[in-house]
Amino acid sequence: MNDLSSVLFPRSRISGLSGQFIRCFFHFTIFCAIMRRLCGGRMRSTILRMRYWRIVLFFARVALGIVFWDIFLRRVGLGFLARSTRPRRLRQIAIRFRALAIRLGGVMIKVGQFLSARLDVLPPEITDELSGLQDEVPPVDYEPIRLQTELELGSAIEKAFLTFEKAPVAAASLGQVHRARLFPHEAEALGFDCVVVKILRPNIEQIVDVDMSALRVVGGWLKRYRPVSDRADVPAIVEEFATILREELDYLSEGKNAEAFGANFEGDGGVHVPRVAWNRTTRRVLTLEDVTAIKITDYDAITAAGVNRAEVAERLLSTYLKQIFEDGFFHADPHPGNLFVLPLPEKNEDGSAKFRLTFIDFGMVGRMPDTLVEGLREAAISVGLQDAPRLIKSYQTLGVLLPGANIKLLEEASAQVFDRFWGMSMNELRSIRHDEMMKFGLQFRELLLNMPFQLPENLLLLGRTIGILSGMCTGLNPEFNLWLQLAPYARKLTEGEGGSAFDVFLDEAGGFFKTLLAIPGRAERVLGRMERGELNVQMPLVNLQVSYLEKSVNRLTGGIVFLGLLVAGAILYDEHTLLAQGFFGGAGVALAYMLFLARGKRPFR
Template identity: 45%
Template sequence: MTSESGVAAARPAVTPATRARYRRILRFAGWNLAVTWWYELFLPRIGLAGVAARTRSRRMRRFAQRFHVLAVDLGGLMIKVGQFMSSRLDVLPPEITSELAGLQDEVPAVPFPAIRALAESELGVPLEQAFASIDAVPVAAASLGQAHRATLTAQTAEHTGLVGVVLKVQRPGIDAIVDVDLAALRRVGRWLSHVRLVSDRVDAPALVEEFARTSLEEIDYLHEAANSERFAEEFVGDERVAVPSVVWERTTRRVLTLQDVTAIKITDADALRAAGIDPAEVAPVFAEVMFDQLFSNGFFHADPHPGNIFVTPRPDATEGRPWHLTFVDFGMMGEVPPGTRSGLRKLLIAAASRDGKGLVDAIRDIGVLLPSADTAELERAMTHLFGRFGGMGFAELREVDPREFREFATEFGDVVRSLPFQLPENFLLIIRAMSLTSGVCSALDPSFNLWDSVEPYAAQLIRDERGNVIQDVAQQALEIAGLAVRLPKRLDALVTRVEDGSVAVTSPRLEQRVGRLERTARRLVAAVVFGGAIIAGAIVHTGDAVLGSVIMIASVIPLGFAVFAGRRGS
């Protein structure tokens, strides 16, 4: 996105309606930031932490209720914010998540005449010519658009191989609404940039800009259609995942026509059981699919809330799982750069193995911690955290005595707060995707233990990485061998300089020491050759057992030299 477009988005057309919307969002944000500062920062500093604790539940509920009213009233990006909070079952209190859960389905629909007018303007023909039939009652109403079931004409159906489709149309005037919401969020981001507690750890304006970029991409349906096809390619042949086909003949920037894949909403436990599907079996499969996107493919669905994931029964399946997951709505997608993906894989492996130091190293590799950070105390904190709470599911964590969490926060809170954290590009979307994933899994199975999915996945990653590890070891062996080969030449040059008098010898034992060092270097070369032969033999053995065995047997020669040459010269 160019800087010019960003400036344009920051200055939407000013009308009485947009001005009122803008001010209402800022009033809500300003008031709640002030209330949070008063209760959570100021009162504890003057010894009134008990007052904040006693009123916290009531304040949370009141905040959620007011935000619910605001989001439904305004729509637009406020719905997106509410959907995100409602899915954070793992970290946010039920006073907030339960109150905002209805935002997944509560968005009011746009009257069909307005939808018809926009669709016909985009397609350039009356809807009766574009489709054989269309249902005026929407199948879904979302924050940025709404969907209607339709039937393709015979000619289009023959060309595409589809009959039933879903026509997704943008809400009229959504461009202006998104511009106003982003302008308000940019103002809130600037407020937060002046709060030292926030600005020392995160670049709030940069995060808003990242959110702005994804939001503007989300209202471009051509972009979403391309994302859908790319996502489908990532899972070709994977029986766990299905993706609706795009009808390009009936798709524009504001109108998107897709194959009708409507099935059971992933969190509709009653419907799943009625179809003979155990919700507890769906959770680990969904987590595994999201892990694949984040840690292997690098192209992931950044908005996997319950309204965007269906469970589709497969009654005709003769083998394998009798259902699959169907993903829809690819407007908000994220990409994980190779470097970040490698760091995430290390982080997952470290978390599965309860390795506090490895976890901190992975966080540093990802770029969340600045290179200058002193992480010794953080490593100790992570080790302590794994030792006490590692392996617990979210349901188990909720049953832990709150005093234990407070003790941990007291002991290590200052350590974490003092570290220079930052969020790399696209990391906000990664956090969002993982947050929504954990929330959906907890809704499917309250006793769902994330470790049960992390550990086998991490084990698979370790097996996948084994070949890379061998390559890394071989590379390091070559580097050491190069150094070891050059070292005797340098020692010979040094001896020559000593002999010709260009180096003054001040110790009668120098020549003896140089000789010992030269013998040590030659033993090092032999040891490296032995190690290289063993590694090469092991690699070759998988394809040619005879040749691999010969190479490994031959490695005994440099091993013998490394062992016995030193004894003769000592």
């Protein structure tokens, strides 16, 4: 360092106190730069480590609460306490997670946005609290965004864009968006001048790595919990999610996805996709045509524009049916911030305004392998035709059934669902009488408790997308009827199988007559077995319900004995300590007996 200072500040030119002062200042500047580099790295590492532990400890607290309230108390006969406090507990968990997600950002925002859109599955205590995450992502200050943009584009913002708004239009979990305008010569070549510039948040790659490390730990916990591990390879799902996030961090890939999606809907005037300004796009900066319109969840604005909300829901579903079953390539992040409704001047016959459905943000897309498309195609056809056996076969093709699942019971339950609930809108399904749902639940209680389903990792994106889509269509139109929308599409797919509707009719008629011709032979065999006394009648539902009643009675008996002995011991503890200890010991035996039953063991007889 002395040699360097001598070169920069030779003694022949600088001498005396002024020269010493300059050299000292130079040495001090270098020392500060080195310490800032060292301490800055350590500080950043410490912050990331604290972030990791905050995520892990949050989920650990949630897991312990679930173990105590929903597992332990139910097994010892105190499930009523868990049920009575459930709404309050769920709301508190959602409030704490929302605060954590807003403070930390990153992957936690993605998780919260997914949960908030599951209106059809999750209780309102969770979805209501997390709904604000769609719009409450805090933005990054302009200066770091400006530096990153200029570094990526290789020029000052003033030279890259005619205008660039400092205030962000939207802030997302991984990046944020600013409006800008292109220079006239570029706008003329591209066909648009108003653009949105999407910039990755600084250091977001490190944040995503830390968040995924924490989620891997949580996935390891869930892997050890049999009800979850039997149904899903959680570590594989976490790795699939990590792969998806890495793709979202590459804006060049997102630009290519947008172009591929637009090509699939080329010529469809009802769907619009923004065009890419490739000369202003890099891996961390993406410049797109500005296609901002009415947000798809701004129901009042959609109605005020004269657009039929029910038609919006129908078009949204039809576009996804095309994406999944025809293109094999779908937009996998349809949350409200990524979908817009653009009213058009033209009118429909009913007087409502025509509109265009606009998709943005193609960082998260799904690609469908042939086996997955075939399984989903079979499922759609079977639902549209109310064919329960065919539906269960499609589950097997998709790999969502656990080994050893009771196929006959699943077919019967699916047939009952078609008979009782097919054709109902989401609003009608919500208004089903409680006693009717209880009757169905009791009839198939063992099936509902065991839930012989698993989630393959290749269905992660699709399951997330369908969940968000279902909630969004219901929000647009509470009377939205999935069955009626799916039936025509199922018939279209069925016609595609045989080449024409007449071919399908011949296939179905052939199967019917084949079954009809086999009836006399089957009847003769059944009558013969009856005459020989060899006919056995199987009633699996009755046997399952009897088994469940036996377990319930045994648990109830054990719970009463446990509470009685525990209360007796508490009353006698002050005056008859030895006797009270005996009662406590008996309560311990009763508790062990209940835990023994809870593991599925049969009582001694």
